[in-house]
Every structure is written in structure tokens, then in C-alpha cells.
Amino acid sequence: MRIHDQDARITPASEQAIPRIIYSTIGKKSIRRAHFDAINEFRDTNPEYKFVIFDDSEAHDYIASKFRGEKILDLFERSTFGPMRADILRVALMLFEGGVYIDISKRLKKPLMQTIPPSASFVFAHENNEIPSHYGIKTDPKVLVHHRKLIVQWCMMSSPNNPIFETMIESIERDSMEYEGKSFKNPKQAILELTATYQFTKAVWKHLLTRPKDHHYAGTDFCESGYVLIQQSYSRNPLRAHYATARNKPILSTR
Numbered sequence: 001m002r003i004h005d006q007d008a009r010i011t012p013a014s015e016q017a018i019p020r021i022i023y024s025t026i027g028k029k030s031i032r033r034a035h036f037d038a039i040n041e042f043r044d045t046n047p048e049y050k051f052v053i054f055d056d057s058e059a060h061d062y063i064a065s066k067f068r069g070e071k072i073l074d075l076f077e078r079s080t081f082g083p084m085r086a087d088i089l090r091v092a093l094m095l096f097e098g099g100v101y102i103d104i105s106k107r108l109k110k111p112l113m114q115t116i117p118p119s120a121s122f123v124f125a126h127e128n129n130e131i132p133s134h135y136g137i138k139t140d141p142k143v144l145v146h147h148r149k150l151i152v153q154w155c156m157m158s159s160p161n162n163p164i165f166e167t168m169i170e171s172i173e174r175d176s177m178e179y180e181g182k183s184f185k186n187p188k189q190a191i192l193e194l195t196a197t198y199q200f201t202k203a204v205w206k207h208l209l210t211r212p213k214d215h216h217y218a219g220t221d222f223c224e225s226g227y228v229l230i231q232q233s234y235s236r237n238p239l240r241a242h243y244a245t246a247r248n249k250p251i252l253s254t255r
Contacts, residue, residue, distance in 0.1 A: 004029070005050075005053060006043060006050065006051040007050050008020060008048050008050045016119070017118065018100070018120060018121065018122075018123065018158060018159050019097065019099040019159070020050065021049060021052060021099035021100065022046065022049050022051050022052070022099065022102060023052050023053075023093050023097075023102075024052075024053045024054070024101070024102055024104040025054040025055070025059050025085075025089055025090075026054075026055060026104045027055065027082060028055055028056070029053060029055050038107060039104075041107070042108070045107075045108075045109070045110075046113070048113060049100070049112060053104070054089060056082075056085075059086070059089045060085075063085075066096060067092070070173075072088060072092075072172065074255075075088070075172065075173065075176055075252065078253045079195075079251065079252065080249065080251055080252065081187065081191060081246070081251060083196070084195045084196075084251060086103075087191070088169075090156055091165050091168050091172075094160075094162060094165045095160065095161065095162065095165035095166060095169070096160060098160035098161075099157075099158075100116075100156070100157050102154065102155045108155070108222055110222070110223070112157075115218060115222055116157055116216075117216055120157075121159040122158045122159065122164065122214065122215045123157035123158070123215070123217075123218050124151055124152065124157070124217065125151070125155075126144075126149035126151055126219070127152055130150070131148050131149070131150055131198075131201060135193065137201055137202045138205060140208070143208050143209065144208065146220075149220075150197050151197070151200055151205075152222070153201075163207065164203050164204055165203070167203045167207070168199055168203040171199055172194060172195055175199070176252065179194055179251055180252060181250070181252075181254065182250060183248055183249060183250050184249065185247060185248055186247065187246045187249050187251050188246070190251050191251055
């Protein structure tokens with residue numbers, strides 16, 4: 001089935017710092033019925049929000065419009081795996097637009113109005129997974145009890161112009177030099193380090209250590225008893241191929 005953008009069905013009674021818009025991205029806007037129904041259930045839970053989904057072409061056009069002539073656009077275009085492009089898109093959307101980004105394969109069971117305080121400019125949660133010991137990220141237990149847990153990257157909530165996302169773009173551009181011209185035994189691990197969860201965790205902690213009060217902490221997986229992983233959500237998405245199971249491949253193509 002074709003999935004479309006959708007406007008909020010209820011006019012918000014009051015404003016909040018984080019815009020009431022939810023972004024996702026998918027290779028092509030053609031999905032199975034079960035996936036379509038799950039997305040609609042998520043939308044029904046959040047009638048105050050507008051929903052926008054980017055396909056491959058729309059994602060490229062957006063990044064090109066914001067970063068023409070910049071290195072991050074070049075990295076986006078040379079990313080050999082779709083999830084990397086989705087990583088870069090979500091960071092750009094949070095930086096320039098703000099709102100909520102959530103992977104198309106997931107949904108939150110609790111309404112966002114119960115998760116995002118009106119005055120909050122940045123809401124984050126941690127995973128149950130630990131920060132790998134070899135990945136140097138400075139943290140502080142005085143700021144966050146579970147300070148050695150990775151920060152959730154599959155869902156982001158922020159007001160626009162948050163320096164976390166500017167930091168992340170700069171870090172991706174800088175760190176990409178270590179990934180140029182290399183083939184990785186486990187490409188997914190390399191992607192986690194360059195554009196995804198590890199990079200986001202590092203950027204968030206850089207922010208927390210300098211501005212420890214400028215955030216709202218939402219526990220594990222946004223204080224949910226368990227987020228919903230939508231079954232067969234990638235069944236018609238060609239970007240999923242060779243991501244988790246790929247071996248001995250580069251994550252950046254040569255120029």
C-alpha cells in the first residue's frame with residue numbers, strides 16, 4: 001500500500017518548544033498492509049501531530065537544498081547503505097526543522113503529548129545496551145545515573161537549531177576520513193560509529209556535560225514498557241538489503 005503524509009487532525013490548544021511534526025523515511029512509499037495499519041495506529045495515538053515521510057528522492061533533495069557544496073552532502077551521496085542516508089537526514093531535520101524523528105520500522109505506544117513536556121527543547125532516552133568500552137565517550141554519573149548506556153537514536157525529539165545536531169554533522173564530516181577507502185568486516189558496526197547511535201551518544205554527552213539542565217530525560221526507550229517493532233516493516237524497502245548481514249564491504253563509495 002502507498003503511505004502518505006498526514007496533517008494533524010486536532011488544532012493544538014497550546015504551543016510547545018518541540019514542533020508537533022513527526023518525520024520518517026523509507027526507500028519507497030510502498031508497504032505491506034500490516035505495516036500500513038501499524039503506522040495508522042501510531043498516527044491515531046497522536047492526532048495533534050503532522051506526519052511527513054521522505055522517500056529516497058525527497059531525502060536527497062532535502063539534504064542537497066540544505067548542504068549544497070558541503071562535505072556532508074558528498075558523504076550522503078556516497079553512502080553505500082540506505083540507513084546511513086537515513087541517519088544523515090534525521091540529523092538535518094532535527095537541526096533545521098525540529099520535531100520528532102522515528103524510524104519507519106518502529107512506533108511508540110504512549111502518546112507523544114505524554115512524553116514531551118511543553119517547555120522541553122530536547123527529549124532523549126537511553127537503550128539497554130552499554131557504550132562499548134573501546135569507544136571513547138566521556139560521561140558523568142552525576143548527570144545521568146545510567147551514564148554508560150547508549151542514547152536512543154531511532155527516535156529523536158528536539159526543537160530546531162539544537163547544537164547537538166550541528167556537532168553531530170561536524171563529527172561525521174571529520175570522522176569520515178577514517179572510513180574512506182576501507183572495507184569493513186562488519187559494515188553495520190562501522191555505520192553505528194560514523195553516522196548512527198555511537199555518534200549520537202557522543203554528541204548528546206558533549207551537550208550534557210556543558211549544559212546539564214537543558215534537556216528532558218525520558219528513561220529507557222522513552223519510558224515505555226516496550227516500543228513496538230513493526231513486523232515486516234522493511235518487506236518492500238530495498239534499502240534494507242545487506243545492512244545487518246553484509247560482510248567485508250565499504251560504507252562509503254569512492255568518488
